[in-house]
Amino acid sequence: MKSKKWLLTAGVVLSTAVLLTACGKANKEADAPTTFSYVYAVDPASLDYSIATRTSTTDIIGNVIDGLMENDQYGNVVPSLAEDWSVSKDGLTYTYKLRKGVKWYTSEGEEYAEVTAHDFVTGLKHVADGKSDGVSLIQNSIKGLDAYMTGETNDFSTVGVKALDDYTVEYTLNKPESFWNSKVTTSTMLPVNEEFLKASGKDYGAVTPAGILYNGPYFLKTLTSKSLIEYEKNPNYWDKENVKIEKIKLTYYDGSDQESLIRSFSSGAYTTARLFPSSSNFASTLEQYADKITYSPQDSTSYYFTFNVNRQSYNKTAKTSEEQKSSTKEAMLNKDFRQAINFAFNRHSYAAQLNGEDGADKIIRNSLVPDNFVQSAGKSFGQIAQQELVNYGDQWKEVELVDGKNAIYNPDKAKAAFAKAKKDLESKGVTFPIHLDVPVEQTDTIAVQQSNSLKQSIESTLGAENVVVDVLQMTDNEKETITSQARVPAQKDYDLNSTGWSPSYQDPASYLNIMDPKTGSAMKHLGITKGKDQEVVAKVGLDQYKKLLDEADSESISLEERYEKYAKAQAWLTDSSLLMPTASSGGSPVVSNVVPFSKPYSQVGIKGDPYIFKGMRLQKDIVTSKEYEEALKKWQKEKLESNGKYQKELEKHIK
Numbered sequence: 001m002k003s004k005k006w007l008l009t010a011g012v013v014l015s016t017a018v019l020l021t022a023c024g025k026a027n028k029e030a031d032a033p034t035t036f037s038y039v040y041a042v043d044p045a046s047l048d049y050s051i052a053t054r055t056s057t058t059d060i061i062g063n064v065i066d067g068l069m070e071n072d073q074y075g076n077v078v079p080s081l082a083e084d085w086s087v088s089k090d091g092l093t094y095t096y097k098l099r100k101g102v103k104w105y106t107s108e109g110e111e112y113a114e115v116t117a118h119d120f121v122t123g124l125k126h127v128a129d130g131k132s133d134g135v136s137l138i139q140n141s142i143k144g145l146d147a148y149m150t151g152e153t154n155d156f157s158t159v160g161v162k163a164l165d166d167y168t169v170e171y172t173l174n175k176p177e178s179f180w181n182s183k184v185t186t187s188t189m190l191p192v193n194e195e196f197l198k199a200s201g202k203d204y205g206a207v208t209p210a211g212i213l214y215n216g217p218y219f220l221k222t223l224t225s226k227s228l229i230e231y232e233k234n235p236n237y238w239d240k241e242n243v244k245i246e247k248i249k250l251t252y253y254d255g256s257d258q259e260s261l262i263r264s265f266s267s268g269a270y271t272t273a274r275l276f277p278s279s280s281n282f283a284s285t286l287e288q289y290a291d292k293i294t295y296s297p298q299d300s301t302s303y304y305f306t307f308n309v310n311r312q313s314y315n316k317t318a319k320t321s322e323e324q325k326s327s328t329k330e331a332m333l334n335k336d337f338r339q340a341i342n343f344a345f346n347r348h349s350y351a352a353q354l355n356g357e358d359g360a361d362k363i364i365r366n367s368l369v370p371d372n373f374v375q376s377a378g379k380s381f382g383q384i385a386q387q388e389l390v391n392y393g394d395q396w397k398e399v400e401l402v403d404g405k406n407a408i409y410n411p412d413k414a415k416a417a418f419a420k421a422k423k424d425l426e427s428k429g430v431t432f433p434i435h436l437d438v439p440v441e442q443t444d445t446i447a448v449q450q451s452n453s454l455k456q457s458i459e460s461t462l463g464a465e466n467v468v469v470d471v472l473q474m475t476d477n478e479k480e481t482i483t484s485q486a487r488v489p490a491q492k493d494y495d496l497n498s499t500g501w502s503p504s505y506q507d508p509a510s511y512l513n514i515m516d517p518k519t520g521s522a523m524k525h526l527g528i529t530k531g532k533d534q535e536v537v538a539k540v541g542l543d544q545y546k547k548l549l550d551e552a553d554s555e556s557i558s559l560e561e562r563y564e565k566y567a568k569a570q571a572w573l574t575d576s577s578l579l580m581p582t583a584s585s586g587g588s589p590v591v592s593n594v595v596p597f598s599k600p601y602s603q604v605g606i607k608g609d610p611y612i613f614k615g616m617r618l619q620k621d622i623v624t625s626k627e628y629e630e631a632l633k634k635w636q637k638e639k640l641e642s643n644g645k646y647q648k649e650l651e652k653h654i655k
Helices: 004-013 022-028 055-064 117-129 145-149 194-203 259-266 282-288 322-332 335-344 347-363 381-392 411-427 445-462 476-482 509-515 521-526 534-539 542-553 559-576 625-654
Strands: 035-040 069-071 077-079 082-087 093-098 103-105 111-114 161-165 168-172 218-224 228-233 247-252 272-274 298-307 434-441 467-474 496-501 579-586 589-592
Touching: 055 218, 055 228, 077 082, 082 625, 111 194, 117 145, 117 161, 117 168, 117 194, 259 272, 298 521, 322 335, 322 411, 322 434, 335 411, 335 445, 335 467, 335 559, 347 445, 347 579, 347 589, 381 559, 411 445, 434 445, 434 476, 434 496, 445 467, 496 521, 509 521, 509 542, 509 559, 534 542, 542 559, 559 625
Parallel strands: 035 247, 434 467
Antiparallel strands: 069 077, 082 093, 093 168, 103 111, 161 168, 218 228, 228 247, 272 589, 298 496, 298 579
């Protein structure tokens, strides 16, 4: 939540999917520039997109390489290089018919070869042989791929990908996946030209424009480390009518001078700029751009705190006795105690440290799965989960699992939950106050402010005689060692820590499976070893959660029923308060000349926000707050309708 890249993406996210009214568009876009200029924060380590799946690579690749499918302006997955697609009645075989005449080009624009079905076979083999960072997304999906990856067989022809002819590629899955096409929008599923791959040898994917071939809307023309990234439009692109920006110039930004973004925008050097309400000169920016500050939509990345319910390491702690350690551990195993912390946590104050008072609620997230991630029967996922949540007790009445509202914070509910917890805990010999260690990087000013905000809201609500939040400031290396870089759960050295998750495919499982006690990546944050620590798993009820996940996963035909079952899992997770959602990426204040909602939108894959330029349009005048809000309301309405129609069409395909 605090990385340089996260702070910058909002400037581009402003453009997502809907057009202004026809009359307004004609006036605003007259004489509009066709060059987009802004900043980037991280250099790519490789352009071998099949292997390197970090965003520093995929942000570039999404603009220069097309795959079988892409996202439309509402987030629906639609054909790209695949002109059409079909799925077998058993849901296991996906067949894609390619557009004819689509070509590969060098960075100089020279034609190299035609894009064929064989390139998709080569791409997947390169993924497997190179042990791609992203192969886990598909390793257990595509038939035979896991056996090839684990060395059970060295015959790639046994893997479920075939070029039936030059223009037909077929994938065979192990089991039906209604969300399969969203996986196809990832870099792992992109084509690779075999001849170029072999000719390049070890230089394939080198961090230079000549390191790869291109079949997408842009050519990469310049890539200078910690300096400049430049693109130019591909004049022979198959869908060139939907590419409005001719040139893109991104200048390296190290985050040291926040005010440089708005200065460069004001001088005309940048097309957009992210604003920082906590900066010293924000008052003058607010005065100059008062009616032109807009807030980008929240995106799919969810940030949250987790309780280390099985904490085993105490090298970094404010606790002074074994009694404090055991009391805190016993408290964290108590659901009422966790709920008390959850209800006492003022997310508005926490978010305001980054986004200012006016923008604080615009990044609040109240559930792991964003409320609008998918829908069922005209209802958002959040609405369905909310209906299930009230079954867990009156404390969840009037709690809305929607973005942008401080819906969980409730001091009265916090005190009531704590009273129940204290009575039970005292009967077990627990002593108070409970001390919660929260690590934070000492040089990260915003993170320190947020941690102290967490401390203030919890202690003022529950009383410092009951709960003390110990904010432990340390170096970046020290913090990473006990949090993100801790190799095993036993090395996780904290009671509460903030982390985040972004989905890999368009299905609630992509979020909720991280809490699967047998396979979930988030288990380590709870101090639990996957598939083990069964006593702790049972104490916090994760065995019940596992049953809900399995029941939801068993529904592979009806999307509505599948989403409703996953909503039950989300409701359980919310009630458990093992994981406390706080905020999302996006939702940041910007000023911009980008036409609101004028390009593809996606919450997964590499063919949507924030750094995709296909479809983006610019206007001569700065977008006003009024224009943006009108466009946003229009897009939200149209998106709901479009997603509903898309879901029905998808179900026709997979039934």
